[in-house]
Amino acid sequence: MTNQHVDLDRIMQLCRIELTDDEKKTLTQQLDTMLHYLDQIQEVDIEGVEPLYHSVEACDVLHNDIPGENFSVDEALQNAPDTREHQITVPRIVD
Amino acid sequence: MDSLFYQSANTLSEQLALGKISSVELTQEFLRRIDTVEPKVQAFLSIDREKSLAEAKASDQRRAQKATLGPLDGIPVGIKDLIAEKGQPLTCASKILEHYISPYDATVIEKLHAAGAVLLGRLNMDEFAMGSSTESSAYHKTYNPWNLAHVPGGSGGGSTAAVAAGELPLALGSDTGGSVRQPAAYCGIYGLKPTYGLISRYGLSALTSSTDQIGPNAREIRDLCLLLQVLAGHDDRDSTSYPADIPNYLQSLKNTQPCRIGIPKEYFGEGLSAEVRESIEAAIAFYQQNGYTVIDITLPHTRYAIPVYYVVMTAEASSNLARFDGIRYSHRSTEATNAIDIYLKSREEGFGPEVKRRILLGTFALSSDHRDAYYMRAQRVRTLIQRDFLQAFQDVDVILTPTAPSTAFKFGAKSSDPLQMYLEDICTVSASLAGFPALAVPCGFGGNNLPIGFQLIGNFFQESTLLATAHVFEREHDCVRKHPEL
Numbered sequence: 398m399t400n401q402h403v404d405l406d407r408i409m410q411l412c413r414i415e416l417t418d419d420e421k422k423t424l425t426q427q428l429d430t431m432l433h434y435l436d437q438i439q440e441v442d443i444e445g446v447e448p449l450y451h452s453v454e455a456c457d458v459l460h461n462d463i464p465g466e467n468f469s470v471d472e473a474l475q476n477a478p479d480t481r482e483h484q485i486t487v488p489r490i491v492d
Numbered sequence: 493m494d495s496l497f498y499q500s501a502n503t504l505s506e507q508l509a510l511g512k513i514s515s516v517e518l519t520q521e522f523l524r525r526i527d528t529v530e531p532k533v534q535a536f537l538s539i540d541r542e543k544s545l546a547e548a549k550a551s552d553q554r555r556a557q558k559a560t561l562g563p564l565d566g567i568p569v570g571i572k573d574l575i576a577e578k579g580q581p582l583t584c585a586s587k588i589l590e591h592y593i594s595p596y597d598a599t600v601i602e603k604l605h606a607a608g609a610v611l612l613g614r615l616n617m618d619e620f621a622m623g624s625s626t627e628s629s630a631y632h633k634t635y636n637p638w639n640l641a642h643v644p645g646g647s648g649g650g651s652t653a654a655v656a657a658g659e660l661p662l663a664l665g666s667d668t669g670g671s672v673r674q675p676a677a678y679c680g681i682y683g684l685k686p687t688y689g690l691i692s693r694y695g696l697s698a699l700t701s702s703t704d705q706i707g708p709n710a711r712e713i714r715d716l717c718l719l720l721q722v723l724a725g726h727d728d729r730d731s732t733s734y735p736a737d738i739p740n741y742l743q744s745l746k747n748t749q750p751c752r753i754g755i756p757k758e759y760f761g762e763g764l765s766a767e768v769r770e771s772i773e774a775a776i777a778f779y780q781q782n783g784y785t786v787i788d789i790t791l792p793h794t795r796y797a798i799p800v801y802y803v804v805m806t807a808e809a810s811s812n813l814a815r816f817d818g819i820r821y822s823h824r825s826t827e828a829t830n831a832i833d834i835y836l837k838s839r840e841e842g843f844g845p846e847v848k849r850r851i852l853l854g855t856f857a858l859s860s861d862h863r864d865a866y867y868m869r870a871q872r873v874r875t876l877i878q879r880d881f882l883q884a885f886q887d888v889d890v891i892l893t894p895t896a897p898s899t900a901f902k903f904g905a906k907s908s909d910p911l912q913m914y915l916e917d918i919c920t921v922s923a924s925l926a927g928f929p930a931l932a933v934p935c936g937f938g939g940n941n942l943p944i945g946f947q948l949i950g951n952f953f954q955e956s957t958l959l960a961t962a963h964v965f966e967r968e969h970d971c972v973r974k975h976p977e978l
Contacts, residue, residue, distance in 0.1 A: 401865075403852070403853075403856050408859065409852070411859060412855040413832070413835035413836055413839060414836065414839045414848055414852065415837060415839070415840040416840065416848070424848070424849060427849065428853055435802060435803055435857075436799075437799045438799050438800060438869055439865070439869070441796060441869075441872075443876070446872045446875050448868060448871030449872075449875040449878055449925075449926075450871060451702065452688045452703070452878065452925065452927025452928075453687065453689045453734055453927045458731040468596070473595065475593060475595060476591075476592050476820075476822075477821055478818065478819075478823070478824035485819065487831055488828070488830050488831055488833075490830075490831050
C-alpha cells in the first residue's frame with residue numbers, strides 16, 4: 398500500500414477547479430477513502446506485464462490527406478461565450 | 493395485442509411497409525405516449541416535435557415514392573444527450589454545456605439519418621456519464637418505470653427508462669463501464685456494449701476514450717439487431733474504429749447451435765443478492781436443459797477491475813474534460829476578471845460534485861509523483877484482466893454473469909457514498925476495460941416489481957453469438973413481453 402494522501406490544493410491547481418472550504422473538507426476525506434480502495438492494485442504482481450492502452454489491437458490509422466467539408470467560421474463560433482469580429486474574446490493576458 | 497407504442501421496431505417497420513400506418517402517425521403516437529408518461533418517468537432532456545414530425549413526413553414521402561432507406565426508415569429513435577446531432581442541444585446533462593448546440597452530426601447520427609430514422613429527442617443521463625443512477629444529472633432525475641421510487645440505473649437511465657416505458661422503441665446510449673447495460677438490467681430491457689471499435693465514436697463526447705462505446709437499447713433482440721446493423725462499421729474519422737467485417741445480425745439469430753457458456757465463480761460471491769442469484773441460476777439451468785455446455789471458469793483478477801477502472805476512467809476523464817475551459821465554448825463565469833479566473837470559476841460553477849470528484853482523482857492519478865503507482869500500474873493490471881478473459885475464451889464461447897448484483901435501488905440510497913456507487917459497476921467494468929462485447933439480457937423480476945438481468949460477454953466481434961444466445965432465451969421467456977403500468 399502506498400498510504401498516499403491527496404494534496405488537494407495542488408491537484409485543484411493542476412486541473413483548474415476552484416472549491417469552497419466546505420467542498421475541500423468533504424472531498425479531502427472522500428478522495429483519501431477512494432485512494433485507499435484503489436490501492437488494492439498495489440498488491441498485484443505486474444513484473445514483465447505490458448500496459449494495455451488499446452484493448453483491441455491497434456491498426457494503421459493513417460489515411461489520405463483529402464480536404465473535406467468543414468465548419469464555416471460562424472458555425473465554429475456559434476457556441477463561443479464571447480466573440481468580436483469573428484474571434485473569441487478573452488480578458489487581457491499580457492500587460 | 494400490445495398498444496402501438498409497445499410494438500417492436502421490427503413490427504412497426506412491417507406495418508409501415510404494409511401501409512397500415514404512416515411514420516407521421518407513428519411519431520404522433522409516441523409523442524402522445526411521451527405526453528402521458530413523461531411527467532412520471534422524466535427520461536428526456538429535450539424533445540424536438542417539429543423536427544421529428546418533419547423527419548417523419550420526409551420518410552412518408554420516400555415511402556410514397558418507393559424510395560425507402562431500409563427497415564429503420566420512419567422509426568423513432570432517442571439519443572443519449574452526449575452524442576452530437578447538428579442543431580440540437582448537447583448538454584451531457586451538465587450545466588457547463590447548458591446552452592451548447594451541436595454544430596455537426598456524429599457518425600452514428602449520420603448513419604441514422606441515412607437509414608431514415610426519426611430522431612425524437614435527447615435523453616437524460618448522469619452528468620458527463622459519471623454515475624450509475626442518473627441522479628447526478630444537473631437537470632432532473634429519471635424514474636424507473638417499473639417502480640417510480642427506484643432509480644433507472646445509469647449513466648444511461650434516460651435511454652433505458654424511455655424504452656421500457658414505451659416512449660420509444662429504440663435508443664442510443666454510450667457505455668464506458670456499464671452505462672448501457674446496468675440501466676438496461678434495472679429497466680428490464682436489452683443493452684449492448686459492442687466490441688471496442690465496432691461503432692464510431694466520432695461525435696460522442698469523450699469521457700474515457702479507451703473504453704467509451706456507443707451502444708443500442710431495445711425491448712427485443714431483433715430490434716437490437718436492427719439498430720446495431722445501422723450503427724456498426726469502420727469510420728475514418730475515429731482512429732480507434734476497427735475495420736471489422738459486419739455480419740447480418742438478424743440472419744445470425746438463425747444460428748441456434750448451442751454453444752459453451754462459462755460461469756465465472758468470481759461474479760457469484762459475496763454481495764450478490766439472493767433474488768438475482770436465483771434468477772440467474774434459473775437462466776443457467778435453462779441453457780443446460782437446451783443443450784448448452786455450461787463450464788465453471790475463473791477470472792482471477794476480477795477483484796481488481798473496479799480499482800483499475802476508477803484509476804483509468806478518472807485519469808482519462810480528467811484529461812478529456814480539460815477542454816471545458818470557458819474560453820472556446822461552454823459556460824463562462826461572469827465573475828472572472830482574468831484568464832486563469834475564467835478556468836477556475838467557470839469549471840467551479842459549471843461542473844457538479846461527482847464530475848469534480850472524478851477530475852480531481854484522475855488528475856492525482858496522472859500527476860508526475862503518482863503516475864507510475866496509479867495510472868501506469870492500473871494499465872498493467874488491465875492487461876492481466878484481459879488475459880483472464882482470453883484464457884477463458886479458449887474453452888468457452890460466451891461468459892454469463894449477473895449484469896448488476898441487485899435490482900434497482902431507491903433514490904438517495906447510494907448518492908452520499910461515492911464508493912458504494914462505484915461498486916454498482918462491479919459486473920460490467922471488466923468487459924469495458926478488456927474491450928469485449930457484452931449484452932444485458934432481461935431474465936425476470938425480483939421484489940418490488942423490479943427487473944433482473946444477466947450479462948453475456950463474448951470474444952472480440954462476437955456480437956452475433958451473444959445476440960443468438962440471448963434470442964434463444966427470449967423465445968422461451970415472457971419477461972420481455974411484460975410492460976410497466978404507468
